[in-house]
Amino acid sequence: MASCGGAGDDGGRSPPAVVYDDLVEVREHAATLQTMLQGSPRVLDMDARELVKGMMAKLSSAMSVFGSTSGGVEASSGRKKRSATASGPHRRSTSRRRSKSPFISMVTARTLNDGKTWRKYGQKYIHASTNPRSYYRCSHKPDQGCQATRQVQESESNPSEYIISYYGQHTCKDPSTFRSLFIQGAADAAPPADCSNLISFTSINGAAASTSTSAFAHCVVKEAVDLHPMLSSRFSNYSSSPPVQEGVSSGSPSPAGHGKFMQYAGGQLVDVIDQRTSPLTVGSAPAEYWPVAGDAGAGMDSFPSSPSPSSLGFMSGSLGGSFGNSIYDDDLFGFDS
């Protein structure tokens, strides 16, 4: 399994093709793992760990491809500068469009409250989208120069949800928004009781699948912690869990055992994407963006167990939106059958 080479040794193939192959392989590994977990009461722990490790490597590899090819992270330097001689009532000598902050993550949420204070500075309808996109920047930008921004767009597939893209790290110090993180007992305790946001690798047909998936998720969580001593050390002391909405995904019949796995596991992936700017990210969003306990329904709790293109937007975010809408959508994480 699991060559960790991923994008690096694919000899000129297009990133989508590379990623697709990697994800297909991950799916195969997931199926194998599922079979192992379901078919044998005595799964060799090392085998399972190896499979998971390989899957994580492939996912990381895939994500790194997008990270390396992602547009919008930095403005290209090759662009010609527009003439500064423009005139008009609102013309200014400085450019209006500045280089974007590095992409951090994309999350699906049912509320815009993520514990941070944002100032809306624009809204517009985006081409081929029925819903307007709102632009927010950290309200501490004027006083602390915080460069964090986010873009909020109502989910077309589920109007009650918002697709939130985060750019730039919060550099502001706002005690009111400092919050605990959960990852409750990720390494040692049982998997979180409520894991409604896991991207499910299970088969709907198998009643035992939820158990398998929980075990799998737990395994991967452990893996992530193992691979990230920083994560382990940082989160080991957190004792509180963020609110996790029950049934946040409309019509999601998934068992409660599907939790934050993909978000957590994705933390590693996102970490791969944005190592330059986000050496420590947990979940699809960095810790700074996680919901405050008590913010009912805030933030990171809205990945459907059966991922939809919009719910996978955290992947599409680094692809300029093409990923989540590609023909590969159904295959990328369509492990539910």
Added chain:
DNA sequence: TCGATTTGACCAAC
């Protein structure tokens, strides 16, 4: 009155 939001315009990137 003041801070937040709205909205049309500007402008870089494609």
Added chain:
DNA sequence: GTTGGTCAAATCGA
């Protein structure tokens, strides 16, 4: 030429 991100005047609301 089109699209998307940002600016800032106008407007709104507490």
